[in-house]
Amino acid sequence: MTTENRQQRIYLHVGLPKTGTTHLQDRLWRNRDVAMRRTGLLYPGREISDHFHAAAHLQPGRYLDWVDPAYADAWPAMVRQMRSWSGPSIVSHELLATATPEQAAQMLSDLDFAPVHIVVTVRDLARQIPSVWQENVKNQYRATFDDFVTAIRENDPSAPPFWEFQDYPRILRTWAADLPPERVHVVAVPPPGRADSLWSRFISVLGIDDAELDRVVDSSNAALTPVQVELLRRLNARLQPEDIEWSRYEAVVKRFLIGSILFETERAAGQQLSPSGRAWAAERSEQMIGDVVAGGYDVVGCLDDLRVAPVVDTPPAAPIADSEVMSEALDAMAAMLKIMDLPDDKLTAAQRAKAIARGPARRILGAAQRLRR
DSSP: OOGGGOOOOOEEEEOOOEEESSHHHHHHHHTTTHHHHTTTTTTOOSSTHHHHHHHHHHHHTTSSGGGOGGTHHHHHHHHHHHTTTEEEEEOOOGGGOOOOOHHHHHHHHTTTTTTTTEEEEEEOHHHHHHHHHHHTTHOOOOOOOOHHHHHHHOTTTTTTOOHHHOHHHHHHHHTTTTOGGEEEEEOOOOTTTHHHHHHHHHHHHHTTOGGGGGOOOOSOOOOOOOHOOOOOOEEEEEETTTTTTTHIIIIIIIIIIIIIIGGGGGOOOOOOHHHHHHHHHHHHHHHHHHHHHHHEEEEESGGGGGGGSSSSSOOOOOOOOOOHHHHHHHHHHHHHHSSSSOOSSOOOOOHHHHHHHHHHHHHHHHHHHHHHH
16 A cells, blocks of 8 residues: 555545446445555445435435435445545545535535545547437437437426536536645546546546456446337337336336346447537537636546547438337347246146147147258
8 A cells, every 4th residue: 555545535426427437336346345455445335325325315305205214324424434544535426416516515524534536527428418318218218319419408497407417517616616626537438449448547546556456347337229229219108107107117127128138139339419419519518628627627538538529420320210110129029028037827727738738739740841841
């Protein structure tokens, strides 16, 4: 353990959502014991969900449904752990991105016993917007991608929240209001194919060699293909809250259909912004990057990774045909039928006898068909 890592300090990773946060958190938790032993890094909490409960309890008005009294002590317990720890600690949850200035000040006040660093992971809008739209579709959203882009461009209040979670200049101002800029770290998510990974960039902020935390985890929150998202979007028209309880939707659609069926198929290119949408995203990105530069924050990676090229050589994707959606639906149904649990209904004695009798007949018929080929 280096001298630097013996110094007490706290890192607050406050988002953004859909920037690989789940993967980073899973890897931190998987390496928790080895991190404490080899590097002196504390990832506090009795369980990984304590970070979620801390973020929810900080914002009870916004996350009322998630404020569980059973976890009211999650944050105070984490504070006690960090206060008694002599090295660095890290708290990480993307819901902290929506904290108000007063709530951020409250959390920072709880940590006034050690220097606090703010960490924000950021991804370019050309990847972030489709990813957020897809996540919304995975949660009963029905609007098309183009309608979603129009809604966030026009700040339509009826659209799902986007800028509350993704306006990183505002989020940085909220959390960094009373901190020196060198203790505010903007970690750019590298584009595909870049030699350094998000994990290596993220862990370098903590002053830790990523080779020390060698327990890897599989990537989570894999992306669906455009055809799969279109299938799910159309399915959502029949599965709104008045049609299905959320617990059933979560279990059957999110965990089974998406998690066990659609994610198992071959990957393909994701949704792309239209030419006009890309031009707007490029302009908005430059404004946001300018705010980061003006703030003087520590940038990990390259600000160019957050830029959006206003024009690309790749032609816009063709509209998804109904036949593609039908084919995807049939593939999904076939895959589901192969692995789903059998019905609980018991066969009657007569049905069982008929099934036994049909078995040899089917084998004989199959053999006769093969002989005629």
